[in-house]
Amino acid sequence: MTRRFPRRLLAGSVALAFAWQVPCVLATTDETERDLGRRFAFEAGAQIPLVRDPEVVAYLRRIGERIVAGLGPQPFDYEFFVVRDPKVNAFAVPGGFVYVHSGLLTRVDSDDELAGVLGHEIAHVHAHHLARQQEATQWLNYAQLLGALASVVQPALGAAAMGASATAQLQYKREFEQEADYMGARYMHQAGFAPRGMLDFFHKLWQEQRLASSGAPPYLLTHPLSEERLTRLEAVLRTSQWSGATTPTPSRELRRVRLLARLRGAPAQDVLNAYQSQVKAQPQDAEARYELGVVLLESGSYDAARETFEQARALGAPGVDRDLGRTLLRLRQKEEARELLARAAESDPSDALAQLEYGRVLEEMGDSEAALAAYRRAVAAYPDLEDAQRQLGILEGRRGQRGFGFYHLGKAQVLRGEYPAALSQFEKAESELPAGPEQADVKELLPQLREYAGRR
Numbered sequence: 287m288t289r290r291f292p293r294r295l296l297a298g299s300v301a302l303a304f305a306w307q308v309p310c311v312l313a314t315t316d317e318t319e320r321d322l323g324r325r326f327a328f329e330a331g332a333q334i335p336l337v338r339d340p341e342v343v344a345y346l347r348r349i350g351e352r353i354v355a356g357l358g359p360q361p362f363d364y365e366f367f368v369v370r371d372p373k374v375n376a377f378a379v380p381g382g383f384v385y386v387h388s389g390l391l392t393r394v395d396s397d398d399e400l401a402g403v404l405g406h407e408i409a410h411v412h413a414h415h416l417a418r419q420q421e422a423t424q425w426l427n428y429a430q431l432l433g434a435l436a437s438v439v440q441p442a443l444g445a446a447a448m449g450a451s452a453t454a455q456l457q458y459k460r461e462f463e464q465e466a467d468y469m470g471a472r473y474m475h476q477a478g479f480a481p482r483g484m485l486d487f488f489h490k491l492w493q494e495q496r497l498a499s500s501g502a503p504p505y506l507l508t509h510p511l512s513e514e515r516l517t518r519l520e521a522v523l524r525t526s527q528w529s530g531a532t533t534p535t536p537s538r539e540l541r542r543v544r545l546l547a548r549l550r551g552a553p554a555q556d557v558l559n560a561y562q563s564q565v566k567a568q569p570q571d572a573e574a575r576y577e578l579g580v581v582l583l584e585s586g587s588y589d590a591a592r593e594t595f596e597q598a599r600a601l602g603a604p605g606v607d608r609d610l611g612r613t614l615l616r617l618r619q620k621e622e623a624r625e626l627l628a629r630a631a632e633s634d635p636s637d638a639l640a641q642l643e644y645g646r647v648l649e650e651m652g653d654s655e656a657a658l659a660a661y662r663r664a665v666a667a668y669p670d671l672e673d674a675q676r677q678l679g680i681l682e683g684r685r686g687q688r689g690f691g692f693y694h695l696g697k698a699q700v701l702r703g704e705y706p707a708a709l710s711q712f713e714k715a716e717s718e719l720p721a722g723p724e725q726a727d728v729k730e731l732l733p734q735l736r737e738y739a740g741r742r
Contacts, residue, residue, distance in 0.1 A: 316361035319417060323381020327365065328734055330385075332703040337368035337388050337550045340638045340668040345543045346386060349397055349479075350404045356476035357412065364408065372551035374491065375504040378407040380416050390505065391547040393490065396534040398474070398483025405470030405477075405484060406509075413469060415462045463509060467519045481523050486534075489516060538573065545577050554585050572601035580609060588616045607633075608640045615647050623647050631660065638668035645677060654681055665694075672701040689718030693728060700731070709735040 330336075337343065343366070350366040364382040369375075372389040379385070384407045386400075394400045410416065471481040492511045536544065548557050561578040568574045576598035582591035595610040611626030627644040634640060645660030658681045664674035676698035683691030696711030712728045712735065719725040 319380035319414070320362045321381070323362070323365075323379045323383040326379045326381075327367075327383050328738065330367075331700070332705055332738075335370040337370050337547070338670055338672060338701065339546045339550070340671060341539075342368055342388075342391065342543050342546050342550075343670070344668070345539060346391070346400070346404075349401050350384060350408070353401060353405055353408055353473050353477045353479075356473060357408075360412075364411070366404075368547070370550050372548075373504045376403050376407055378411045378416075380411065380414070382411055384408065384411070387504075388547040388551040392544050392551070394487060394540070394544075395536055396483055396486075397537070397540065398480045398534075399487040400483075401474050401477065401479040402470065402481070402484025402487050405474040405479075406466045407470075408473060409466040409469035410462070413462070413465060415466065460510075460515075464515060464518060467515070468522055471519070471523060482525055485516065485519055485523060485525070488519070492516060541573065541577065542580075545580060549581065549584050557581055558585060570601065572598050572603035575601060576603040576606060576609075579606075579613075583609060583613050583616075588613050592617065605630075608637065608643065611647075612643050615643060615650075620647055620651055624651065631663070635663060636667045638664045638671050638674065641667060642671060642674045642677075645674070649677070649681070654684070657681065658685070669697075670701060672698050675701065689715050689720070690724065693719060693724045696728075696731075700735075705735050705738050709739055 346368055347366045350364060354360065354364045360382070362382045364384060367383070367385045368391065369385050369387045371387045372392075373387055374390045374393055375387040376390055377385055384404065386403065390403065391400070394403070467484065471484055474481045474484065488511055491505060492513070495511060545557075545561075548560075558581050561574070561581045564574045565571070565578050575594055579591050579594035579598055582588075582594055591613045592610065595606050595613060599606040599610070607626045608630035611623045611630060614620075614623035614626065624644075624647045627640060627647055630637065630640040631644040641660050641664035645657040645664060648654075648660060649657035658678070661674050661678040661681065664671055665678055669675075675694045679691050679694030679696075679698060681691075682688075682694060692711045692715035696708045696715060699705075699708035699711060709732070712732055716725070716728050716732065719728060
């Protein structure tokens with residue numbers, strides 16, 4: 287199955303982009319919902335900026351897929367995306383496409399809280415709420431729905447496509463919200479998560495809604511909360527804790543995900559100030575110092591990042607090799623970088639970023655064959671890693687494997703949302719690739735890319 291068409295915000299008329307030639311009224315069939323979700327995901331790849339960090343996306347998918355696994359056979363595959371946006375928001379598209387904003391990831395304090403959001407969104411899809419709501423009102427066609435969903439993610443896009451009423455039209459009915467609460471809590475429990483995580487997170491948003499002078503978080507515009515709804519959920523869960531819940535301690539994995547999500551959504555200086563303050567308050571905290579090192583690396587302060595990573599390692603922080611190696615590579619200290627990155631890549635073959643960076647240092651040191659193998663491992667571990675696809679395409683082309691070169695360069699352009707350029711690469715690859723998974727992928731993608739190009 288073709289998966290996850292990522293980021294790039296294109297200029298131009300979104301109304302035109304969403305002007306599909308399709309029936310005016312949705313039918314609530316699995317096939318129709320699958321088609322709508324696929325079309326939306328493809329358009330979103332060119333219109334909506336998505337986060338592609340392997341660790342962030344893998345964390346979201348792990349929790350979402352664990353919930354879906356408990357549902358039994360499904361009429362469509364569920365897909366999980368992270369939108370690059372600091373606002374607290376999440377939404378689901380018919381056909382199993384679930385989007386979570388990076389801002390929401392920075393606000394969850396446990397796997398259970400994120401599972402609460404995902405369980406709720408999966409319940410909306412599983413119960414066909416959006417399609418059922420449309421059937422009752424008969425207010426929108428495909429193009430309107432696509433524009434309305436875009437307005438939830440990018441208000442400027444929604445305004446061009448739909449007008450100011452789009453988000454209001456997507457506000458779920460009260461009974462649908464309650465049904466999604468109850469179903470989502472059950473799904474969480476089946477998957478081994480604590481359902482109170484849903485209540486904890488919704489209470490957090492409700493408190494913010496009550497106290498914030500600037501209005502409710504965007505999530506509450508389409509998923510309205512009330513004290514009554516929280517009380518009903520509390521009764522279903524047979525708990526009375528929501529008015530005095532304690533904040534859980536985030537795991538190391540979640541701390542890393544929240545850091546990367548903040549880096550992708552918030553102003554860099556704000557993130558740097560926050561993590562410098564954290565180290566100042568806890569100078570002996572190895573994790574806090576390691577996280578500051580990541581912020582410095584991502585912001586381009588390589589000398590400071592190297593010093594901070596070395597301090598974190600001296601304090602006992604685990605897993606520093608990869609990021610210190612990445613830093614040394616950018617400081618042109620290739621021998622030391624290769625040693626650290628080789629160790630990181632060998633210790634965790636599934637770490638796509640370690641494989642990518644190891645490939646980079648090998649390529650810079652002239653070992654193209656070893657670099658090619660590292661890039662292949664990176665793509666096998668995480669096919670959506672744009673840089674690995676691009677470098678793999680370049681090296682395949684250099685060694686005379688034109689079909690594979692065109693294919694991987696096309697995949698990198700798909701991941702950037704550059705569909706016309708990707709179409710050109712895939713058309714070249716089609717005739718030169720041998721039979722196999724790459725050729726099958728090209729044949730699946732080409733009709734979608736040609737349809738997109740035909741609308742431009």
